[in-house]
Amino acid sequence: MAEHQAVADPGDSVFVRACRGQPVPYTPVWFMRQAGRSLPEYRSVRAGIPMLESCTRPDLVTEITLQPVRRYGVDAAILFSDIMVPLKAVGVDLDIKPGVGPVVAQPIREMADLAPLRPLEPGDVPYITEAVGELVRALRGTPLIGFAGGPFTLASYLVEGGPSRDHATTKALMYGAPDVWHALLSRLARISAAFLRVQVEAGASAVQLFDSWAGALAPADYERFVLPYSRAVLEEVGELGVPRIHFGVGTGELLGLMAEAGAEVVGVDWRVPLDAAITRVRGRAVQGNLDPALVLAPWEAVAERVRAILAMGRHAPGHVFNLGHGVLPQTDPDVLARLVDFVHAESARQRTE
Numbered sequence: 614m615a616e617h618q619a620v621a622d623p624g625d626s627v628f629v630r631a632c633r634g635q636p637v638p639y640t641p642v643w644f645m646r647q648a649g650r651s652l653p654e655y656r657s658v659r660a661g662i663p664m665l666e667s668c669t670r671p672d673l674v675t676e677i678t679l680q681p682v683r684r685y686g687v688d689a690a691i692l693f694s695d696i697m698v699p700l701k702a703v704g705v706d707l708d709i710k711p712g713v714g715p716v717v718a719q720p721i722r723e724m725a726d727l728a729p730l731r732p733l734e735p736g737d738v739p740y741i742t743e744a745v746g747e748l749v750r751a752l753r754g755t756p757l758i759g760f761a762g763g764p765f766t767l768a769s770y771l772v773e774g775g776p777s778r779d780h781a782t783t784k785a786l787m788y789g790a791p792d793v794w795h796a797l798l799s800r801l802a803r804i805s806a807a808f809l810r811v812q813v814e815a816g817a818s819a820v821q822l823f824d825s826w827a828g829a830l831a832p833a834d835y836e837r838f839v840l841p842y843s844r845a846v847l848e849e850v851g852e853l854g855v856p857r858i859h860f861g862v863g864t865g866e867l868l869g870l871m872a873e874a875g876a877e878v879v880g881v882d883w884r885v886p887l888d889a890a891i892t893r894v895r896g897r898a899v900q901g902n903l904d905p906a907l908v909l910a911p912w913e914a915v916a917e918r919v920r921a922i923l924a925m926g927r928h929a930p931g932h933v934f935n936l937g938h939g940v941l942p943q944t945d946p947d948v949l950a951r952l953v954d955f956v957h958a959e960s961a962r963q964r965t966e
């Protein structure tokens with residue numbers, strides 16, 4: 614007979630409770646891009662295996678997702694995958710090139726180019742269902758975050774054909790061919806919502822919508838050209854009952870609108886003081902917001918900023934500590950391990966003041 618051991622409910626974990634704005638004994642912490650090039654054990658299991666192939670192998674997805682949990686004791690795992698995976702799964706011809714990022718063979722410029730963007734079915738991503746199920750068992754109560762790309766960020770890769778600094782071609786399409794733009798974003802929203810649904814139905818305890826590059830837009834344009842689609846994605850997953858996080862970089866002026874899209878938690882990069890962000894998202898929980906470069910500095914500089922962020926975070930209904938964007942590849946994993954312990958201890962200590 615199988616051994617019966619009590620396993621903590623990830624839906625009642627410190628991380629999920631903080632997302633919901635419920636009381637927690639300490640501030641939970643995880644790191645965007647916590648799996649990846651900063652970890653030697655990641656470089657070793659990925660050696661010789663292309664990025665997209667590794668995302669379709671449940672054994673590798675499981676191992677890579679667990680690596681930072683083992684090493685850091687973070688309060689949440691994030692599925693090892695990529696925002697481009699569901700687009701590849703519906704048949705878009707793309708690759709993720711080392712040192713570059715996503716590269717799309719036929720960039721989208723007109724209505725006819727939308728044909729490959731058909732709806733995503735769960736059967737298109739069996740490896741995701743399998744990996745998530747495996748992970749939920751292996752994590753034994755640590756919550757797993759599922760994710761998808763936000764509509765502007767996905768559109769940018771598809772229209773530019775690859776990473777872009779200014780998103781100029783994307784914006785030209787948005788302003789110049791709004792019918793193509795709206796058709797594109799509505800297809801992307803359906804794909805992202807379906808990808809999130811697969812992950813939650815397989816057992817993910819929270820989701821994050823990464824609209825990383827939305828901060829490139831003026832608020833009025835964001836509101837008109839992007840927000841309706843982010844709201845559609847978040848609304849569709851809302852019925853699944855897990856907390857939703859909505860994140861972008863350089864979004865200081867967009868935080869109020871991003872909060873309106875409906876997620877329980879709004880991600881904040883490092884450019885906005887957390888107390889100002891908390892005012893802007895009016896009543897939502899926040900996630901962030903340590904500058905990823907700060908962990909390269911001497912520990913006292915890190916500790917000082919972490920104390921200040923934690924103190925500001927207490928004025929939000931809930932705060933999940935994170936970096937303002939992904940872990941930089943040159944980060945020393947031992948500093949992140951120390952940071953997790955410090956966030957836990959210092960946030961518990963501040964609660965006794």
Ligand code: 1CP
Pocket residue numbers: 644645646647648649650659664691692693694695696697709710711712713714715760766775776777823825939
């Ligand atoms: O060969 C490699 O190791 C490729 C590097 C890499 C990794 C580790 C890429 C290519 N993607 C990933 C994994 C990944 N991507 C994760 C899971 C890891 C974790 O968080 O622990 C996640 C959440 C993503 C999401 C993602 N992909 C985003 C949103 C998050 C963000 O950083 O803003 C974006 C913008 C991408 C596109 C992408 N994929 C890969 C790269 C290098 C990029 C960015 C390219 C660019 O600069 O535009």
